[in-house]
Amino acid sequence: MTGQNVVKEPKESLEFYGGVPMLLVPFAVMFVGILWLGLSGAALPEAFWPMILLGIFVGLLLAKNKKVYVDSLIEGITSKMLAIMLMAWFMAGIMAKLLAAAGLVQGLIWGFLEIGISVAWFPLMVFLISSLISMSTGTAVGTLIAASPILFPVGYLLGGDPVLIIGAIIGGAFVGDNLAPISDTTIVSAYSQGTTIDKVVKSRIRYAIIAGAMTLIAYAFFAIKAGSSSTVAPPDELNPVGLVMIAVPILLLFLMSRGKDLVEGLLYANVIILPLQLLKET
Numbered sequence: 001m002t003g004q005n006v007v008k009e010p011k012e013s014l015e016f017y018g019g020v021p022m023l024l025v026p027f028a029v030m031f032v033g034i035l036w037l038g039l040s041g042a043a044l045p046e047a048f049w050p051m052i053l054l055g056i057f058v059g060l061l062l063a064k065n066k067k068v069y070v071d072s073l074i075e076g077i078t079s080k081m082l083a084i085m086l087m088a089w090f091m092a093g094i095m096a097k098l099l100a101a102a103g104l105v106q107g108l109i110w111g112f113l114e115i116g117i118s119v120a121w122f123p124l125m126v127f128l129i130s131s132l133i134s135m136s137t138g139t140a141v142g143t144l145i146a147a148s149p150i151l152f153p154v155g156y157l158l159g160g161d162p163v164l165i166i167g168a169i170i171g172g173a174f175v176g177d178n179l180a181p182i183s184d185t186t187i188v189s190a191y192s193q194g195t196t197i198d199k200v201v202k203s204r205i206r207y208a209i210i211a212g213a214m215t216l217i218a219y220a221f222f223a224i225k226a227g228s229s230s231t232v233a234p235p236d237e238l239n240p241v242g243l244v245m246i247a248v249p250i251l252l253l254f255l256m257s258r259g260k261d262l263v264e265g266l267l268y269a270n271v272i273i274l275p276l277q278l279l280k281e282t
Contacts, residue, residue, distance in 0.1 A: 014072050015064045022062050030055030084191060084263065091266035092182040095248070096137035098273045103242025105150055108132060110240045120226035122155050123164035124219035130172025131179075131212065136249035138182030143173040164222060171215055178208040181253065182266065248273045 016022040033051030056073065063069035076082065112125045129151065134143040148169055155165040177183050181197050186204075190197040248269050255265040 012065060012068050014068050016059075016062045017064060018062070025062060026055040026059040029058045084187075087263050088182065088187050088266065089184060091263060091270060092138050094270055095182070095252075095266060095273065096139060098270070099136060099245050099248065102245045102273065104136065104245045105129070105133060105147055105242070107240055107243030107245065109150065109154065111243050114240070118223075119159045120223040121219075122158060122160040123168040124216060124223060126151050126155060126165055127168035127172040127175075127215060127219060130169045131176035132172075132246070134173045134176025135180045136176075136246070138177065138180040138184070138186070140173040140177035140183075143176065144169065147173070161222075161226075164219065168219065175208050175212045175215070178204050245273065 030051050033054055037051065060066060060069055108129045112129060117125060130143055130147050133147055134140055137143060151169055152162070152165055156162050177185070179201065180186060181201050186197055186200050189195075190200045193200075251272065252265045252269045255268060
């Protein structure tokens with residue numbers, strides 16, 4: 001009735017069989033599943049969704065009230081935080097695909113090889129390239145997928161140490177991912193902890209730089225120990241045109257350092273890179 005206070009029924013809390021510790025079970029199922037995919041060679045981003053679905057289903061089985069669980073799940077999906085995260089992931093994914101299509105990887109390899117270095121220093125160069133790609137695209141897994149088919153065969157054919165090259169690709173991918181403002185882990189850390197992305201990146205810099213510096217010193221030690229060898233020349237199939245695309249992630253980092261929102265910065269970056277890629281194709 002109008003004018004009367006409407007008494008709302010208290011919202012039923014979400015409870016699980018076994019109590020709060022059982023909340024870890026769905027995450028453990030998802031984590032083990034993704035780990036299994038990685039060991040079986042199927043660790044593509046598109047292949048992760050079955051394990052995510054399985055984790056959600058296990059959570060449903062453990063919930064005492066299934067309706068409350070589903071309502072909580074829908075409430076979480078429709079939250080502003082998740083919407084911002086999904087929008088940022090979507091825009092970052094577009095930028096990563098455009099940078100890959102524009103030949104950023106080939107351009108970076110060409111740029112480093114053009115300097116004229118010996119084969120012994122190739123793993124150190126691979127680590128730097130992998131770090132730059134990961135920091136530009138915000139994905140360690142994507143960097144491994146994009147860089148490995150190019151960097152490893154080139155280094156192996158030139159006579160580089162295959163073990164050091166593989167380690168450099170993996171290490172660089174994860175160091176760069178920790179420094180990337182568009183990384184999924186960075187976005188989740190920021191919005192789940194109620195802080196800003198630039199603060200998360202700043203808090204990680206000291207650790208990533210220390211780890212990266214130690215890795216560079218180790219690769220330099222191996223290169224010096226191996227001694228001088230033949231100079232590496234850029235293969236004919238490498239195109240330097242893609243090197244100009246490094247300006248796009250640099251622009252994104254500059255905009256975010258000036259206080260721009262992540263989604264706003266990604267929109268600017270994609271609007272700039274799209275016509276450049278279209279001109280390249282024509």
